[in-house]
Amino acid sequence: MTQPQAFAFAILIGLMIAFIWGRLRYDLIAVLALLAAVFTGIVPHKVAFSGFGDDIVIIVASALVVSAAFERSGVIEAFLHRVAPRVTSVQGQVVILVAAVTVLSVFIKNIGALAMMIPVAFQMARRSKASPSSFLMPMAFGSLLGGLITLVGTSPNIVVSRMREELTGQPFSMFDFTPVGIGIAAAGVVFLAFGYRLLPRDREAVPTMEKALSIKDYMTEARITGNSQVVGKSIRHLSALLDDEVMVTGLVRNQVERLLPLPDLVLQVDDIVLLEGDPEALERGIRRVRLELEGHNRPTEAKGVDEEIAGIEVVVGPRSVLIEQTAKRLALHN
Missing domain, CATH: 3.30.70.1450 (Regulator of K+ conductance, C-terminal domain)
Known part of the structure; x- marks a missing residue:
């Protein structure tokens, strides 16, 4: 094993340990890993930050901007304001939240869709006196499932599309993922409608x-x-x-x-x-x-x-x- 390979493995192992430790922010850990790679010579300093100008980063940032604009429009909140009071059971609320996050993740970045719905989940949890964990984990799964349906739903789809373009000259189109993605998302929503009971309950965060x-x-x-x-x-x-x-x-x-x-x-x-x-x-x-x-x-x-x-x-x-x-x-x- 060469010295650069040893440094690369050491940085990756340290990166995983820091993620598991959980005491530092994930973005800070990533920046520290990049700086360590630059100082050890694995990554040339001239191209250390060139990734921020990549097309994928710009596409993801643009998707987050669109998600934030959609959130501030109040469309989702207005819709749930009419629907949510009629659904009082925890299972019905889980289905509504997961379905909403899944549908939103089809058209906007799944991270942004999840962030938009988290306040609504806490609001429903207070009304039904349920644990927020019953809603948040299924919503996270729903955002991942919805992101599989279109090209822009999740970042890996964009990365894979770009790699395909480099190898074959033809990227994936917007709805090439849709036939498989819809089936997986539908099955996931059905499972989460009942599987949320497997999640730990009465788990409280650190007092604010x-x-x-x-x-x-x-x-x-x-x-x-x-x-x-x-x-x-x-x-x-x-x-x-x-x-x-x-x-x-x-x-x-x-x-x-x-x-x-x-x-x-x-x-x-x-x-x-x-x-x-x-x-x-x-x-x-x-x-x-x-x-x-x-x-x-x-x-x-x-x-x-x-x-x-x-x-x-x-x-x-x-x-x-x-x-x-x-x-x-x-x-x-x-």
């Missing part, structure tokens, strides 16, 4: 900082705009659109008039509603109802002893959660 502080709910303010779906509608209609995950705790009209959120109270343009709930549920609700974040101009009143002790005010806006220290508010309470 939020759980450590025992902060359960957040409050924020949102303005009713002309594009909102609740203009001229009642508070009851707004609560229904929020899936009852978010509570309407107050309403401010004309900037100063505070009204009780009675169910029959009709909402008007420029009304400010006070919302309380889980941060992800607040984000989904604000986006779904087309409200406008308002909490920057007026301090948000938060419930709970834990929030006051921690001195934290949370303002939830589209795609973000902003945490600010509110010592002044504590001083006023004291």
Whole structure:
């Protein structure tokens, strides 16, 4: 065995050990392996990063951009918002999630399809009081199965197509994988509809900082705009659109008039509603109802002893959660 071969095997073994160890991020491990290959002379330094300009990398990156755009369009969330409340059993929810991820993976990158559906899975798990592991692992399998149906579903299909072009001069077309892929995906979805019971249950992740502080709910303010779906509608209609995950705790009209959120109270343009709930549920609700974040101009009143002790005010806006220290508010309470 030559010295470069010994270095190559040593780097590969170290790479596998680092992946199994799991203490470092996978992308960091890959970069460290590349740097080790450059320093040992296995990979010439002039071409060390040439792979980032490869067509496959650009295609995969473009697929992820399309996936992110599709996610932000809200099409999938709007569809599941209508379907999910009618399905209460864990098995039915598994079938819906796996089928949705599988179908999405046919047309967009399977990783992006899975990332789009993970928040929906957690939402369904909270509603049915089931373990998220019952949904997440079948969804991961569904994304892999759906990616087998078309050329762009998964990266290995693109790599194989390119290798075929180099060897024969003719790459695979978009739907050359479809006849075999559809059969495998259909069989996989049927199996997962029953096989999810084989997965470990009641497995919990490491507690987050939020759980450590025992902060359960957040409050924020949102303005009713002309594009909102609740203009001229009642508070009851707004609560229904929020899936009852978010509570309407107050309403401010004309900037100063505070009204009780009675169910029959009709909402008007420029009304400010006070919302309380889980941060992800607040984000989904604000986006779904087309409200406008308002909490920057007026301090948000938060419930709970834990929030006051921690001195934290949370303002939830589209795609973000902003945490600010509110010592002044504590001083006023004291």
